[in-house]
Amino acid sequence: MTIHLIYKNYLSFQKQFKAVMKVFPKNVPTFYLHLDKRPSLKAYFRLKKRGFPVVYCLHVKALSNKLISLANRNKLTLVLLADSLSKKDFKKTDKLKTLTVIKTEDEQALEKRNLLVKNSCVDQPFSADVAELCLLGTPIYQCAFSSCLGKTLYVDARGEVSFCPERIEETKIGNLFEETPIFERPTFISVLEKQIEKREQCKKNCSLFSACHGGCALTDTCAKFREEQKTTVQKIDEVVKEKKPLSGESKLITTAILRAAAKGNLTIKK
Amino acid sequence: MFGYVNLDKNAPAHLKNNFRKHYCFLCRALGYHYGQFSRFLVSFDVTFFLMLLAEDGFLAPVKKISCWNKTEELQAAVKTDFAKKVAAFNLTLVAGVLSDHIRDNDKAYAKPLYGALKGVFKRIEREYPSMWNTVLDGYEEMSNTENAGGSVCDIQDCFARLVEKVAGETFGVKDEGVLSHLIFVSKQLYFLDAVDDLDKDVSSGAYNPLKGFSSKKSLANSDYLALSDMVRSAKQHLKPLPSQGLNYATVSRIANLGMSEKLFTILQGELHQ
Numbered sequence: 001m002t003i004h005l006i007y008k009n010y011l012s013f014q015k016q017f018k019a020v021m022k023v024f025p026k027n028v029p030t031f032y033l034h035l036d037k038r039p040s041l042k043a044y045f046r047l048k049k050r051g052f053p054v055v056y057c058l059h060v061k062a063l064s065n066k067l068i069s070l071a072n073r074n075k076l077t078l079v080l081l082a083d084s085l086s087k088k089d090f091k092k093t094d095k096l097k098t099l100t101v102i103k104t105e106d107e108q109a110l111e112k113r114n115l116l117v118k119n120s121c122v123d124q125p126f127s128a129d130v131a132e133l134c135l136l137g138t139p140i141y142q143c144a145f146s147s148c149l150g151k152t153l154y155v156d157a158r159g160e161v162s163f164c165p166e167r168i169e170e171t172k173i174g175n176l177f178e179e180t181p182i183f184e185r186p187t188f189i190s191v192l193e194k195q196i197e198k199r200e201q202c203k204k205n206c207s208l209f210s211a212c213h214g215g216c217a218l219t220d221t222c223a224k225f226r227e228e229q230k231t232t233v234q235k236i237d238e239v240v241k242e243k244k245p246l247s248g249e250s251k252l253i254t255t256a257i258l259r260a261a262a263k264g265n266l267t268i269k270k
Numbered sequence: 271m272f273g274y275v276n277l278d279k280n281a282p283a284h285l286k287n288n289f290r291k292h293y294c295f296l297c298r299a300l301g302y303h304y305g306q307f308s309r310f311l312v313s314f315d316v317t318f319f320l321m322l323l324a325e326d327g328f329l330a331p332v333k334k335i336s337c338w339n340k341t342e343e344l345q346a347a348v349k350t351d352f353a354k355k356v357a358a359f360n361l362t363l364v365a366g367v368l369s370d371h372i373r374d375n376d377k378a379y380a381k382p383l384y385g386a387l388k389g390v391f392k393r394i395e396r397e398y399p400s401m402w403n404t405v406l407d408g409y410e411e412m413s414n415t416e417n418a419g420g421s422v423c424d425i426q427d428c429f430a431r432l433v434e435k436v437a438g439e440t441f442g443v444k445d446e447g448v449l450s451h452l453i454f455v456s457k458q459l460y461f462l463d464a465v466d467d468l469d470k471d472v473s474s475g476a477y478n479p480l481k482g483f484s485s486k487k488s489l490a491n492s493d494y495l496a497l498s499d500m501v502r503s504a505k506q507h508l509k510p511l512p513s514q515g516l517n518y519a520t521v522s523r524i525a526n527l528g529m530s531e532k533l534f535t536i537l538q539g540e541l542h543q
Contacts (some may be wrong), residue, residue: 240495246541254541261494262534264501 004032005043008157013043016155019176032057041074063089072097163191167218191217232256237268273314274462275455277520278527285520292324292517293317294335298344299353300360304390308361315459316360318524319433321517322448323441324352328517355401355440358394362402365391366409373413376476401440408432422464422479423500426457450509451525457504458529466536501530 003020007013013033030053033043047054057077060067071078078096080089154162155176163171173188182188199214208226215221235253239246246254260266277289297312331343347353364387371380384391395402412428433456437443443452464480471478508525511518 243493255538257494258537258541259534261498262501262537263530264498264503264505266495266498268495 002030002032002152004034004152004154006034006154006156007043008035010040010042012157016157016159016176017043017047019159020155023176023182030055034059044074044076062086063092065092065095068092068095164218170218240266241268272311273316274459274466274529274532275314275318275524276528276532277524278531281523281528284516285523288516288520289317289321289524291329291332291335292321294337295329295332295344295347295353296320296356296360298335298348299357302348303354303357304361304393308357308387308390311361311364313360313363315455316356316363318455318521319359319437319452320356322451322521323356323437323443324517328352355398358398359401359405359436359440361387361390361394362398362405365394365402366405369406370409370413374476376474398440401436404435404439405432408435416477416479420479422461425479426460429460430456432456445512447509447511450507451511451521454504454508454525455529458501458533461500462529462533462536465533465540469540501533 003024005013005016005020007016031047033047033054033056035043035056035058041056044054044056055077056074058067058071060078060080063078063080067078070076072095080093152163153173154164156162159176160168161173161176161182162168163173171187171191173182173191174185176182195214195217198217202209202214206222215225232253235249236256238244239249239253240257246257249257257266277286293312293314296317297309300312301309329347332341332347335344365384368380368384368387371377372384408428408431412425412432415425415428430453433452434449437449437452443449464478467476468478468480470476505526511522
């Protein structure tokens with residue numbers, strides 16, 4: 001289980017953390033800390049000291065040199081909000097050694113990012129499930145194509161718990177500070193049941209199950225995923241078979257081919 | 271800091287620390303036995319060799335190694351014959367590489383550096399004559415195979431034979447699993463070096479066994495299916511290691527994931543040059 005704590009300040013973090021530890025006393029979850037104010041690393045170091053796996057995601061609207069050196073020194077994950085980033089900021093991302101995720105809802109901003117950001121960024125269409133994306137770092141990863149429901153919890157500063165920050169109303173389980181344990185609440189059970197049912201169906205009927213693990217139960221993107229998967233596999237086969245120059249291909253295709261070749265897994269599928 | 275061997279990015283911290291510990295230890299051993307200058311020649315690749323050959327508990331008493339740490343346990347480990355032998359192997363490989371460059375006359379620094387280290391090299395030749403001869407003869411054989419236009423597999427085999435012979439004769443390694451890992455990584459090392467230098471060699475006209483493999487002067491047009499087959503066939507010869515200690519876990523992770531990741535990074539770098 002991974003837990004995303006979206007906190008305002010150290011005080012709110014302490015409260016959230018205490019409540020979470022009541023719910024998960026034994027299983028040590030991976031914590032993703034999200035903070036959108038000035039970078040205070042108190043919470044991060046406290047969890048690290050206690051031996052918890054922790055990823056610190058700093059949501060930023062602008063990049064300063066100070067922030068870049070702080071992120072590089074402490075290996076922080078920066079979540080850049082692309083829509084509010086300036087051109088100058090995009091150029092500065094080259095200096096980042098740490099994992100960076102760019103979040104955007106604007107297609108044009110995405111194109112701009114592709115042109116300007118060379119290294120350090122995860123080359124993805126950006127969904128709300130940003131931290132999960134950091135964890136996997138694999139290509140073609142949108143929350144519609146993932147099966148994170150039930151594996152991840154988001155806890156905001158007021159203690160509201162939900163499965164997905166994009167669909168808070170649909171997946172809200174309740175408040176962490178309420179007395180009923182979250183695992184016994186009807187919303188939690190119904191969302192999980194829905195997800196399990198979908199996953200089982202996909203497992204039986206779909207050959208692509210190993211790629212998307214059933215997808216998200218809240219969205220229906222099977223057809224789109226199949227199409228995307230098919231075209232990508234075809235493209236890779238074509239490039240490999242005909243020994244086409246990789247320099248003209250997209251980063252996604254190039255990375256997939258090189259990674260598979262380096263591992264010795266490259267084969268022609270059809 | 272030389273060499274290609276390293277753990278992958280996602281390796282657990284205890285394996286990374288173990289690798290670093292051995293690396294720092296090798297650096298210390300070089301300094302203690304062959305003078306402070308030789309510490310500049312410490313290699314990641316020989317660290318892999320060290321981890322594979324050292325017993326699991328060899329560095330266990332040493333909790334942390336840094337440049338300022340001078341605990342008794344560390345001093346005792348550094349003074350052992352095994353440490354001296356590994357340090358000598360590190361420097362003998364350097365001698366092999368330098369003499370290769372001198373033969374090819376392709377690196378300006380090779381001659382002066384060899385001259386600066388001549389005293390150390392002579393000492394190693396005196397102390398470990400069989401290892402010295404095996405390595406230098408091995409490099410000469412590689413050079414001859416290169417001149418005869420040998421394929422990348424032939425030259426890889428030469429290098430792997432060299433390492434295997436040293437492991438068997440000087441360090442007394444007999445276990446098949448250990449030897450198979452040594453051979454695999456040695457082959458990969460030569461291959462990585464060839465990939466890394468491809469663009470440079472093509473533009474300078476120097477020999478590179480991958481020139482035929484990659485058309486149009488760049489890796490962008492290469493036969494990636496052939497490359498993948500090469501890696502797969504090398505991996506098939508890997509045999510299980512004798513136990514599941516920390517050193518073997520690190521070594522196995524390097525062989526299975528670290529080397530692939532390094533190759534991926536180099537390929538990507540070459541492509542975007």
